[in-house]
Amino acid sequence: MNVTILYFARIKEVVNYSSEQVSLPDGVETIIALKSWLSGRGEVWKKLFDGSSVVRAAINHELVDELATLDEGDEVAFFPPVTGG
Amino acid sequence: MNVTILYFARIKEVVNYSSEQVSLPDGVETIIALKSWLSGRGEVWKKLFDGSSVVRAAINHELVDELATLDEGDEVAFFPPVTGG
């Protein structure tokens, strides 16, 4: 399954990506599974998703929780709690 | 005791006064006594103070209740509930 992932704010700076297209292996079908899979990339990624700081997720512009499922072509975004206004 | 009485809004139109200076007889020393004394002037005054509509009072620019006492030289005002803003 192919998805686009966007990163914003502090997370974008930490991972040094603003966006990427990835092919997910079978079984990576939820936000939490995606976080787990990305954590395998190395120390920076592991620390990002280890729960020590809040990382919010959106699928196709809608805020979702950890158990939300991914579909082919989805736009996933990871970002810190928002601070606008 | 001499006091100045001011009338505002609907009450001013009803009594046809905007202000007057009056010499109060002995015993007229509170707002309620003043209302009662003014009611003796005739039908219009009686109806004004008969309780069928709310008449607020101020003494020297402070809202007061019926039992507030009057002093020589006070500025008393009678007016309907306020409707600013």
Place this chain on the structure above:
Amino acid sequence: MAHADAWHICVQAEPFEVGQELNALQQATPQAGAIVNFIGLVRDQFSPSEASNAGADNPDTGKGSLEAMQIEHYPGMTEKALNAIAQQAAARWPLLGLRLIHRIGRLEAQAPIVLVATSSLHRQAAFEACAFIMDYLKTDAPFWKKEIGPQGEHWVEARATDEQAKQQWKHAQ
């Protein structure tokens, strides 16, 4: 409270320019993070009459288009009442500044009547203080409105909901 002109309370016949007033408040309170502003306008319809009063002066009260509003006040008491309300708000919330302008005299439909603008570090204080000042102004400041339309005029009735709005602040906190 750094600037003397951060606090401005005024009763005037002249129109005010909202943008100008808000810029003045912002410039007088450079630490502000939040400014909340209320503008009360002359509606273009007569306000509903109380049942007890409907049609007493004028069969057309309660409906029809409004041409203008005449606002009377009690000079001397008005200024004291507005200052007292502002002081209560300042005692309750950490305000940096305030602008409170109420117009008097004849105002055409859609004209602004009143402006209340509060400046604070954070939004909650600015919102609450602005609403508080309006609620108290509605019940404590000696202004009276008369609506004027093509078929007559009538005094606006005080609304029980305004008294209730004020009472809620006494129960809060």
Place this chain on the structure above:
Amino acid sequence: MAHADAWHICVQAEPFEVGQELNALQQATPQAGAIVNFIGLVRDQFSPSEASNAGADNPDTGKGSLEAMQIEHYPGMTEKALNAIAQQAAARWPLLGLRLIHRIGRLEAQAPIVLVATSSLHRQAAFEACAFIMDYLKTDAPFWKKEIGPQGEHWVEARATDEQAKQQWKHAQ
């Protein structure tokens, strides 16, 4: 809702002129009796850091004067989030019109960041809807602020009080 331009939601880098925005809202909603407006400004001080984060990026975070704020957002999602918030407000209060403008990019100290203006017949709806929109914007709209000062920069931390402010609307009514 008589005028198409009574509802205006915009994300922009350009400054806005508060007086102009309020006049536009007033003209688009001629029946309005009340307009409430919130302006959020770039403060001239760094915001306090969370204890867990203090000094992580910069020993000077949490104090000192601020030069500017950089505001990032998520194009596409931002507009949807703001529209969804406005629709929730319109479903809950009888609004005649709304202006919601949020700036992005680099903003200097004291510059306006956000404007929310609500128009209604009566003040309570306008006050509540304006506060509601700000509370939801603070937690649901994908904007992120970075503060920039003479000795460095740091991302603003989300405040727990903002989440609490939003939750209160779910219990109300």
